[in-house]
Amino acid sequence: MALADHLRELRNRVVKSVLAIMVFAIVAAVYHKQIEQFLLQPLPQCDKQNPGNVHERCAQVSNIGLTAGFNWMLKVVLTAGVVAAVPIWLYQVWAFVAPGLHKHEKKYAIVFMACGAPLFLAGVACAIWVMPTMVKMLISFTPSDTTPILPPEDYFDIATRMVLVFGFAFEFPLLLVMLNMVGIVTGKRLLGWWRGMVMGITVFTAFATPGADPVSMLLLAMPIWALYFAAVAVALLNDRRKRRNNPDADLDDEEASHVDLTVHAVDSAEAVSASAAPTAGPAPVPAARHEQMDDIT
Template identity: 50%
Template sequence: MTLASHFRELRNRLVKAIGAVIVATVVAGLFYKQLIGFVVAPLPGCATVKGGGTAASGRCGVIAASGLLTPFTLALKVSLAAGLIGASPVWLYQLWAFVAPGLHRSEKKYTLAFLSTGIPLFLAGAAFAYAVLPTTARVLISLTPDQVTNILPIEDFLDLATRMVVVFGLSFELPLFLIMLNLAGVLSARRMVGWWRQMVLGVTVFAAIATPSTDPLTMLALAGPIIALYLAACAVSWFSDRHTARKGAASLSPDEASPLSALHESGHRR
């Protein structure tokens, strides 16, 4: 294909991907209230009492929308985020279809395997972040002084939830990245295992910096699964290295001397 043909192919793929995102965003916009309710559900709000006030017992937060344009902005943000997630199979396929003609058969096989593994890992991280949100919110709200009502702007909570979902989702991709380096021959399993102390320290520091909230509970909730996934990546890489070593040994002919044997024979003759 000529350069102009590549640009036309890229344009067509982008049009299809953006079109799918727009359609999914419009469909999500029809249910934006349900989507916002789903996102805000982990946030502990104050219980309403008679007289229009809120319950004074316990620490809670009043979920509020500040500003006239805030509801429209929230609807747009939530619909766009849901559209990107809902249309992800389409735009990921368009990306794959654009890159695939330039790959070898083995590279296509590995790319499909990484895509089919990376998407569930990201979704698992996002689901884990959503599960941790209620505990994070309760810990942060518990710091509110007595006799003080915490006004919780809904846009701030949505930003917090979005950051946590993105951070947790991308962090769960760490084992896939390590296995990719191992299959490429850049990083061996022995070296990965030898770095376990540095990795645990690095993951802990990363969790402390990357988590949107400052409470140690959220930091440990992020660091624990990443360390477990790192150990799983070490195990997978160890089996991969053993398989590669056996395959290399089996490829030698019975009458063919290994490099060490040939070197020993030449030294013995001398």
């Protein structure tokens, strides 16, 4: 297709993805109170009626501002829409890329579709599991004689960011496997990058996690490290399979080209007779003679 057609196709895929997210966001808006209570569970809230009956540090949730509740409600429902619509927008990504793939590459894209949504949801579950530890760690930095007052907008901003960051971070190893499947990068090269990958993942988690504590950073980095080495193992097994089926799989195209050194007999060339008598001008060449001369040339 032309560039304008590709742009229109991209626009249609983006519109379909956004519409799916909006539909699920509208459904989430109906149950936004339940979703908010679920996200507030990791937060140790203080008992307002009996504040002295607290065995560990707590935080008091206080809404500040008239429109603050509406703002963080929008963040919660939009994040829920993105999470719930993950199979749909992943399919739209695949449908946009699939026409440019070969038949064997489309098979790998289907595997990407089958594994992409569960990995994203696994990242979301990991974020929810890490959230209580991160919250307790951040609250522990406050002075002992004070009670932290936490606006819900700030807390939900951290929670939604954690959910999305963990979800997209868990897609990174799958991307490495797909690059290996289509032959862009080998498993040996991925294994050689392990030091840089570990450092890059650590730096990414340091900037991606809302809290500055090392606990939440490591809790995010360790699953991605494990998924990275799992992706390397899958890539090495795939390279071994390719090498078993094709001994020249690790060679370049020029190196893998076979040179045929077999000597074959050459057929005798057909003789072309020249005109015996010279003529004043160029004599017309018959069609049969012309084709014969072209063949011998």
